[in-house]
Amino acid sequence: MRNSYWVICHLITSLGMVWVISVASKNEFINDLSTHNSDILYLIAFLYAGYLLTQKILQTSTRLDIVCISLSFLYFFSVFCMFSDGHFAGWAHSSGVLEKLFIFLFCSLAMLQHITVPLVALLFAAVHYVLLKVIWQYLPD
Structure with missing residues (x-):
């Protein structure tokens, strides 16, 4: 029975990541995956x-x-900054893996100057943590 809870917890993390990506990319997530190979690579990396x-x-x-x-905050904030590439401030979407990594660092620094995105990421991380702990500790075996 614990294995099913393990799968549910991983599914919650993955669905949270997909939701954050869809918000960051302004619901252009599938379009970005189909046109940019670097997005697929980073999606697999963030899934792992x-x-x-x-x-x-x-x-x-x-x-x-x-x-x-704080680990959850860093994860969800990084996902948001990585996939907001091309949808932030009118910039063009990066095409290469290294270019996307550079834009990710620049976008992270730009997002930290605004209080809204880090606070939402922190709130999302806290809710994520509470959900996982409740499912893992308080549901019957």
Whole structure:
């Protein structure tokens, strides 16, 4: 029965990531994936990072809540900044892997200057953490 909860927790992280990507790309997520190969590569990388994040959250004791929430914040903020490429301030979408990584760093610094995106990412990370812990600890075996 625990394996089904494990899958549900990974599914929550993956669906949260897809929702953040769709918000960042202004609902052009499928179009971007079909036209830019670098988006597919980073999607796979973030899916794997989400898998590792979920494992870390589920295996961490409750004493380290702030560490898990900050890891979730970094994950969702990074996903938002990576996939807002081409939809932020009228910039063109980057075509290469390294160019997308450079734009990601620049976009992250630009987003940190505004309080809205980090606060929403922090709120989303806290809700994500609470959902995973409730599912993992309080549902029956």
